Amino acid sequence: MKEIFCFIILSIALCLSDISSVFTYAANASQRDKSKMSFGAFLPEIPLQYYGGEYYDENYIRHIKIVDTTPEGKEWLLSLQEYNTKISAVSALNAEVVFEGGAVYSYAQLEKAQNSIMHSERDENRRIVDVEIEFEEKPILIDCKIDVRQNCIVIVAKEWNETAKKKISELLNIKIEHIIFETANYTKQELMEAIDKVYDAMKRKELNVSRVDKVGSKYSIFVVAEEWNTELKKKVIEISGLKEENIMFLVYRNGVYTSDVECDEKEDYLINKIKEAFKMQ
Numbered sequence: 001m002k003e004i005f006c007f008i009i010l011s012i013a014l015c016l017s018d019i020s021s022v023f024t025y026a027a028n029a030s031q032r033d034k035s036k037m038s039f040g041a042f043l044p045e046i047p048l049q050y051y052g053g054e055y056y057d058e059n060y061i062r063h064i065k066i067v068d069t070t071p072e073g074k075e076w077l078l079s080l081q082e083y084n085t086k087i088s089a090v091s092a093l094n095a096e097v098v099f100e101g102g103a104v105y106s107y108a109q110l111e112k113a114q115n116s117i118m119h120s121e122r123d124e125n126r127r128i129v130d131v132e133i134e135f136e137e138k139p140i141l142i143d144c145k146i147d148v149r150q151n152c153i154v155i156v157a158k159e160w161n162e163t164a165k166k167k168i169s170e171l172l173n174i175k176i177e178h179i180i181f182e183t184a185n186y187t188k189q190e191l192m193e194a195i196d197k198v199y200d201a202m203k204r205k206e207l208n209v210s211r212v213d214k215v216g217s218k219y220s221i222f223v224v225a226e227e228w229n230t231e232l233k234k235k236v237i238e239i240s241g242l243k244e245e246n247i248m249f250l251v252y253r254n255g256v257y258t259s260d261v262e263c264d265e266k267e268d269y270l271i272n273k274i275k276e277a278f279k280m281q
Helices: 002-022 024-033 071-088 107-117 162-172 188-203 232-238 260-267 268-277
Strands: 051-058 062-067 099-103 120-123 130-132 142-147 152-157 177-185 209-213 221-225 249-254 254-257
Touching: 051 107, 062 071, 062 142, 107 120, 107 142, 107 152, 107 162, 120 142, 152 162, 162 177, 188 209, 188 221, 188 232, 221 232, 232 249, 249 260
Parallel strands: 062 099, 152 177, 221 249
Antiparallel strands: 051 062, 120 130, 142 152, 209 221, 249 254
C-alpha cells in the first residue's frame, strides 16, 4: 500500500513538472501584464487583454474564451490548452473546463461597449436612472447584453435601420459583425407601467387574476388566473395596453405554472375551444 501511495505522489510530481515547462511562456507573460483574471487554485491567471469571458454549454461544460487574434494570443491559447490537459490528469475540476479560441474582443472591451450603450446612474434626486448613448436620430434603446459564446454584444431597440447600426458600430469601436441587433415592442419602463395598470385593476377587483409580473428578459409580462377565456384575455390586453404577443396567460394549478393552452390540452382542448366559440363557458 505504501509503495502504491509513493507511486501516486511521484506521478503527480512528474505531471506538475511537465506543466511548469509547458506553461513557461504564459508565466512570463503574466509577469509582464499585472492585470489578470484569476480563477483560483486549479486554473492559471489570464491577462485581461486575452480573457474573452466564459459560458456553460448544454452539457454544463465551462468554456473560457481566449482572444487569439495576435501571435501572442495564439501562444496563450495553446499554453492554456496544454496546461489544462496536464492538470486534468490530477484534477477532476479541470476536466470540466475548455479553453476556446475565436474571440476578437476581450470581455473588458465588450463590457465597456455595453456600459457605453446603457448603464445606470443616480440623478439629482438620488434615484437610479438608465443612461443611454447619445447620437442623432437614434432608435429607442431597450437593453444591451453580452453574448460570450459568440463574442458579441446584443443591443435591443424598438426598431433598427442600417444608418443606426453603422453609427453604433463606429461609436463603440466594435465591428458590426460582432453586434447582434434585436427588436422588442416595449421598453422596461413601459412594461412596468403595464404591470402597474393590471395590478391596480386587480386591487379594484376589476380583473379576476392572481398575479402579474415581467417575463425575464423576454420583454413581455405574464398574468396568472384560475382559468382563461377570450373575454378575460381581451380585458387584460385593454388594461395593460400591450399587444397580445407580449402577454403570457398562465394558469397556476397543483403548484405549477402552465400556459392556458397547455392546461386545456391536459383536460380537453377541442371541447374547451368549441365551448369558447359558442360562449358556453
